[in-house]
Amino acid sequence: MKFGEQLRTSVIREYQWYYIDYDGLKAQLKTDTSPSTDGGKGKRVEWTTENEEEFITTLYLELEKVHTKQRVKANEIGRRIAASEREVTEVVARLDNQGPVTAEGHSDAPTEEEFMLLEEDLSDIIADVHDLAKFVQLNYTGFQKIIKKHDKQTGWHLKPAFATQLKAKPFFTDNYDADIVKLSKLYDIVRTRGNPVKGDSAAGGSQASFIRNTTKYWVHPDNITELKLIILKHLPVLVFNAGKEFDKEDSAITSIYYDNPESWDLYEGRLKKTEGAEAIRLRWYGGMATETIFVERKTHREDWTGEKSVKARFAMKEKNVNAYMKGELLPPAIFEKARKDGKKPEKVIAEDERLAKEIQYSVLKKGYVPVCRSFYNRTAFQLPADARVRISLDTELTMVREDNMDGRKRSGNNWRRMDIGIDWPFSQLPSEDVERFPYAVLEVKLQTQSGQEPPGWVRELISSHLVEAVPKFSKFIHGTATLFPTRINLLPFWMPQMDVDIRKPVTHHFGIRRPGQSANSSTSDDDQDDESDDEDGHEFGHASQDSTVRDDNSEETVRHMLEARNVLEQQDLRRRAQMSTGNTLDDEEQIANRPLTDAYVIYESDDEDGPNDLEEARRVGGWPYYSSLLRHEARAVRDNTAKFVKKLVARPDISMDNAIQNRLGQTVTERMFKAPKGKKIHVPVRVEPKVYFAAERTFLGWLEFSIYIGTIAVTLLNFDAKLNSMSFVAAGAFTLVAVASLLYSVAIYLYRAQAIRERKAVQYHDSWGPSVLCGCVFIAILLNGWFELKERRIV
Template structure:
């Protein structure tokens, strides 16, 4: 699809006039070149129009961001009023505020898509300009894009505030249950790689993924003593390695005891504390588990520790003098001594810096589930390999490199900007089975799974590709488009009236559906009661959630008349019928179905009667009960699906027939025998496919409730093909 068509399809109608006039700019390029060659005046006028469009889009985004901030502030003040005045703290008021926050969240998501789409449009139109005119506007227009950067619009702060307020609404202003669980970023831990999965997210979908997760998990904030700022999400890490890249090679080959060592800090360069971390894969002292260890240093101590002038004993003595607990001192001694030994023996030095903005989602009271999203991922060279000096001798990191993404002042050979966001999901076994919304997200079109993805391995394999012979397996994934079309209603969408839809439903409908599913799950413990419910609506919902039946349960003539009748809430005891106690007419009402069942004292079998729908099916959970069958219209796509299945079988027959004809025409006697076998198999398959096609069409036309899958066809086909190959092998081998 051309970008112009894509832009028209993805435009949010209420904001249509605020988008870039892509078609107008494209038409301007074409018409001017049709009349005459591109001149300096044409270039000047086109640049003015482009700057005007950029200013229009940027001003709209800025105004909308201000509006979002004002609405969040209003919700915050209102919630504080609810907390301070219990008379206002009703469930209805909390629900209204929660709905208002959901509206704001959807606007943030729409604004992120608006910004991304317009930024892509500017890139496309500039590229077309350079291609059609032969000029280089891309380089000349960079200053304007930097003054009004659409690629740096940040929505994380708004999502964090919405998450905090949404959490207050969920708990009606009360704090969440307290927990002793701390931030895993600052505590030693054993990591289980089996319960950690990693995914890539395209920039078009980042805000939507964050919003979906936020509706189920709150944003985890490490420092709650200060108001959240954009710089609080920045994370920087300097990885150590040597000129032979021995750590890189061991990690890539997943050797036993392979380790990675990094220096990590949050926020700007002025952050006083730096975390020294070592991750060891299949560590012997951890029973073969992968373990992550860390201890803290001040910024001034890092260079001394790397150079060896600050030993482990000196570091521990300083901790003891500050009154640190002996247990923590001994733990630090063990970790520090191991890292110190690796630095000396392997001649490690700062090699690569990795920068990203991290948003973490986790409930403080539950350590079983944590989701990290790292976007604006950037890799920067920190090495002094060869004759190039990037760090001063007394520095352990480049002082001129801060947290100002996209680091446009760096040479392109020293920086790599990763095009996707990285999602890391850490779950326990129990949480993984119970979190259905997370499974839906990870199976959706919004994410692309990349098992065992490593930031350091990816950055080093690109920045030092001349020195490294081995590359990670996922490098080939960089050549494909990870975006997929939306296959289901999953995600955040808008209705025709632009009302927020979550997974294709209004929020209230989602809550009602969740409540209904909880009731169904509870009733599943008593199957008979669940299908003999007095509430017609409940019976209908139960019918929709019935398990697939392995055989047709439609009632046909000649069967016991008990198979006909409505679903009734009162069981007629078998002994009463046998005793002949039903001598009168009994009227049963169920929904819009009414059936008169006449009985006789001398005849215990009921006469056959029909309700309005005219057809019922047996209840597999109760032999004496039946279920009304609703007449439904068969959609044309059902017939087309049957036809596609038939055509797929014929395609395989054609392929097999082509092979057979080649063997017959160009082979020896053995090949002709194999060709004859393949022709016979192809003919059998074609006839069988036609039979199945006609049978399914007959069942669809008559609404037959039965099996539409094929039990024997694929199995027999495999047996025939394997038999033909065995015969061919035997004849050829002989």
């Protein structure tokens, strides 16, 4: 369906009078059509200055309406969270200070009913946050589309000027992370009835190495807030410093990746997943002023080795990083103070020192230098001190070049460039130095050595429409492949999918529900865009993300605000006049209150003629009606044909790691893509020692049957008492078949062995060879029987 129709069917009842008037704005863009002298379709009247002023006035009033509602609701949610926080604190205090039960059976301890009411209240706030995020996202998409339609139809460029207005009213910039952290803490206290799980808030941050099985997913920006709210109902947000008020800087994570820019050993090793492939990076948490830098090495291990892939790291001061990476500071000096303090066991210090020596040797020996930086804000969900299930969501993912190649000094002699920090989206960088990833990355990490299956809600989450599985996705691989297009010729398999919209239809109900809501209803429908344009995600530029800009006191702004207030009052009066005195809902309320269905239609482009245009042409009549009808029917035939062709060419995809796939119940789909000119797409292939043995056994099997056929030929030739031409021809034919079978088996074996060594995704099964071989053996048996019967004069 079109965006206008999607907007109408996605209305949330509370916000139904505050959405952008998309249909009204679109109607303003349609000027009258002048009549044609020859009876054909007339030309539209030219867009005038008066039309532009009227459209801008209406557009700014709509922006004021949406912005006002968003700010009012956001403030209301903030007050409700504060009130709930006071109530939870009071209940927990009573729980901690409860006295003995009196003779009458009275106690100051909170009851189960109080906890249930608190949980319902928090669930209702969570649903409000979800609805507000959907409201904001849908209106922002509406403004994007109406501005794009305006510039296209009128030829007047309004986009830059409107971007300035959005800076003054940035209703779409709130990500609600601070609210989510507070809600997570309160909900965890209430859900556990005042006894949340205690433990190390770092939850593994102090561990030198740990083993996990990780699966990765892409999340569209429209679904990020909803996904966070769903997860926090099951796992609390992991806060590293619980005694400090949440700051956006707390979630920032930055990593500097190293590689040899001549051979790209680390890139290709991680891409091909060869045994022992390494990734070396320097990571810090927070802003650029952080003094602690973690030096990490990730090592890939094949399953057949009996070992697991592991990440090992040690910490050092930022002031020592340059000397360490250049070999001027040796590892024993780094850990000298730790040995004197005696806070860590000697065994742990020795392991860290050995790791430091190995990383330093690799960097100096193989010429590794900084090549790529990754930045993102991470929201982690995990029970403290319990790493069996850990879910992290990385948003605002950005990759930045750190090299000094192509004659530009980015980091210079330093280990990292200093012209950027955590000031996403890094607008000061040139486009060739930065890659802004369009999706968030969800990682589901399980410690499978404990032998426990993942919870059911995790299975339901990863099979929902909110995520898109991308096994083996790597920030380092993606950043290197995109930032060095002239130097990297082997691309990861997900690169061609970057231009494909990952949003999916709702296959089953999974989302935020209010307390007491039925299982087949939700707070709102899901929203999707009707045009997959590359610039849609950043329609008004990165500068519009700055939410610190506020309204000025100019006379023009005040006038718009007064007009917006009058419009809101008039709309409210119309709403009250239209509503009946009873409980009957009007048409729009019925649409807003309608439950979700399993069917979901992704709406089409608004640029196409719709039913309204056809009806308008019907009223005009004549050739305009027949031409519109012809276009309408042609589009219907085209769409139906396209759907039929897609069903015919649909193919199953390669799957992710079998163990993880079976445990999570996740299936992955694949599309066929063609690599860009001069590039190759690497498809991950699982290679174990038993694969070589299987190829060898297959070759030996072919060799055995070749010998059998050759034996039959020799028997026919040498053991016939009366050799005739018929038996001689049969023996010669089977000798040729035996030799051809032997040569075929050798060629197949060499081809497969080479493909296995190079980890190529080729067709390893043989569709025709076994059938032909069995047919030859069957013919040999028939001929042998026929010769025997003829010899005995039976035939």
